[in-house]
Amino acid sequence: MGRDLTALFDPASVAVLGASDDPAKYGHAISVQALRANGRRPLHLVNRRGGTVLGRTAATSLGAIGEPVELVVVSVPQTGFEDAVDEALACGARAIVAITAGFAELGAEGLARQRAAAERVRAAGALLVGPNCLGIADNTTELYLASDRFAPGGVALLSQSGNLALELQLRLAPQGLGFSRFVSLGNQADVTLVDLVEDCARHDGTRAIAVYAEDFGDGRAFAEAAAQAGKPVVLLTAGRGDASARSAKSHTGALTTSDDVVRAACRDAGVQLTRTPRELACVLGALDAGRRARGRRTAVFTDGGGHGSIAADAVEAAGLAVPELSGPLQEELTGLLWQQSAVGNPVDLAGMGEQDPMSYARTVQALLDSDEVDAVLLTGYFGGYAAGDGGLGGSGGAEGAGEADGGESDAGGLSALGTGELAAAEAIAAAVPASGKPLVVQSMYPASVSCRSLAAAGIPVHEAVEDAARALLALAPEAAAPDGGSRRLQALPPAAEPLDDPDYHATRRLLAAAGVPFPPAREIATEDELRDAARAFPGPYVLKALHLLHKSDAGGVVLRLADEEALVAAHREMHARLGAPSYSVEAMADLSDGVELIVGVNRDPRFGPVAMVGLGGVLTEALGDVAFALAPVTPEHAEQLLRGLRSAVLLDGVRGRPAVDVAAAARAVAAITAVAAAHPEIAEMEVNPLLVTPRGALALDSRAVLGS
Structure with missing residues (x-):
């Protein structure tokens, strides 16, 4: 059960602090719209100078009203904001809509002031929308506290842009659509996009939820709320082209962008992602028809x-x-x-x-x-x-x-x-x-x-x-889901015991314990240890230099070493050239009839762990044939991702090659993503390549990067 926002959308009484007769001031526009409620609830206009506003006697303060006020709109200069919040709480306000700007959007000092005000509101058990917002409206309760009219209808619009909200109204009108609610998100210091999606999902007057957002806050929570809404959620967003905030120390990090993450989150949560206001209106109009x-x-x-x-x-x-x-x-x-x-x-x-x-x-x-x-x-x-x-x-x-x-x-x-x-x-x-x-x-x-x-x-x-x-x-049903199902977002697992050492062999052990198969291997630092490893399992062998980024590019991987002496010779040459502190001796896998895949998980700052699967090996970045999903994924979802790759034809066998065991690959993908999702300290985890053959799947290399 989400937060109770009744005081925000259907308050018993309203006050506009900063009401004005001056059309240039936002308090004027809010007051004009508020008066449209025509006695639905007590409305108080407050102006420090008193007198009249829009022909009504204005109180000089909230305290001067003489009775509690449940919702207060604060439209005052930045310097008086904190006092206005305190005054509203003292007068019993259960919700505050903060129009006032000049906080987190201006930097660290403004963010600190914003956080302090939000903490005072939460401590009082009240709600705060904004600051730096353009108001709210609810046509179902005749609450009009935004600067413009919003035609009534079944769409709840949650927007970070006031002008875009106006454009959407113009574009929805030809579709015969209007709005149940409008909320300007502002800085989301207290009431968040997630809170609003959850509340609109419960709102009988809302048939669909439209969102324009640049800052999702907790993007994972937004995806979960949208997936559970039980009604269409349509998203328009901007800023998807920049790479996510991450240190690209793996193929996964280098290949994952914000656009990939948002697309994956929307697909997994069943959210309709749009690129323009026109497209958003088009999708809402189609969904409102109700036929699928x-x-x-x-x-x-x-x-x-x-x-x-x-x-x-x-x-x-x-x-x-x-x-x-x-x-x-x-x-x-x-x-x-x-x-x-x-x-x-x-x-x-x-x-x-x-x-x-x-x-x-x-x-x-x-x-x-x-x-x-x-x-x-x-x-x-x-x-x-x-x-x-x-x-x-x-x-x-x-x-x-x-x-x-x-x-x-x-x-x-x-x-x-x-x-x-x-x-x-x-x-x-x-x-x-x-x-x-x-x-x-x-x-x-x-x-x-x-x-x-x-x-x-x-x-x-x-x-x-x-x-x-x-x-x-x-x-239409989703192409990758033959049964038409699109709600595939999985809950994050409980946090596991943290991984302190992201060493190659420690990562292998962690994944192997989760059921990811690896060939036999030993870490060695000396030639004697090397010979002991060669006698522990039969060749041919692979020799890898450890603690190197992209080992293949650095010449730190040698394959198909037939016997112990070939292994020793390769180690001497590699150590003379690279001087790595340790090496890994591994049994050489049978690469015949195999397809190399990559499986990675990158922890996005907004959406949490994001899984990537694709064609692997040394050409991963060059080919870029990858698919994304919010981690963890189920084996069924993993197989859908693999089948959706451009190179998926390779999995079913081409030019005389047999089909590979895609189900085994999918189980490995699911296990890898589950491990990464259970370790919030891991910023990036990658298995590359994951070799899949007709006989099963085998992880041939892995790495983990801890967050800073």
């Missing part, structure tokens, strides 16, 4: 070959499939359409819509009814016949069409053709809910009466085909 696809097979339906081809490319580029339809389904469609219509997928009316507008509805119905189709994209001219010009809306109508007579306009300003198209739109709107499958529309005329009819029925309509494709992707 069972698979990724998309039928593209058009009235022109050009639109169909471009839409098919956009759908496939989004990661969905546009498969050729079966013979029986093509025959069914041929019976509905005319001779020149294409029925393979894309399905193209080729002008029939101008002769018979209901052909749109009949074709959509047939596609939705088919077990071969999971979703439908209607693209192109539909909407143009009823666009308001009484005709075809263009010089030639749809591609492949002959002459068509729009007929006389009816009393509503539509031609007979436009009236027919509107009837088709109404039939489509009735067919989609009954099918349970998603239909997304891209139209040249999205504002036409036909498209408005579709949108009013909860069918997403877009002007740009790439937006329609993205909407379909939001409704």
